[in-house]
Amino acid sequence: MGKVKNYFWDEIERQGQEEDPDMEDEYLGDGVYASFDGYQIWLKTERETGWHEIALEPPVFERLLEYRQNLARTQDARHG
Numbered sequence: 185m186g187k188v189k190n191y192f193w194d195e196i197e198r199q200g201q202e203e204d205p206d207m208e209d210e211y212l213g214d215g216v217y218a219s220f221d222g223y224q225i226w227l228k229t230e231r232e233t234g235w236h237e238i239a240l241e242p243p244v245f246e247r248l249l250e251y252r253q254n255l256a257r258t259q260d261a262r263h264g
Contacts, residue, residue, distance in 0.1 A: 209217035209228070219226045225245055228237040240248065 209219045212218050212227075215229045217228050219228075221239075224239040224241050226237055226239050228235050230236075
């Protein structure tokens with residue numbers, strides 16, 4: 185499986201961007217919000233017991249993108 189080149193983090197690193205304290209969570213849909221802390225993408229959702237959060241470090245986010253590509257190829261093969 186090939187490595188997905190993650191230009192997002194390369195650009196962040198090159199520009200030396202840090203967390204923007206004024207940046208609000210962005211609603212993605214299905215009760216999921218996303219934010220960025222300067223290194224990780226945070227996903228969170230509210231449940232009966234409170235907020236649940238997941239921090240995606242760059243390698244995990246890259247793996248998620250690979251998963252999406254593989255899923256798309258699988259679906260194309262099944263329906264194409």
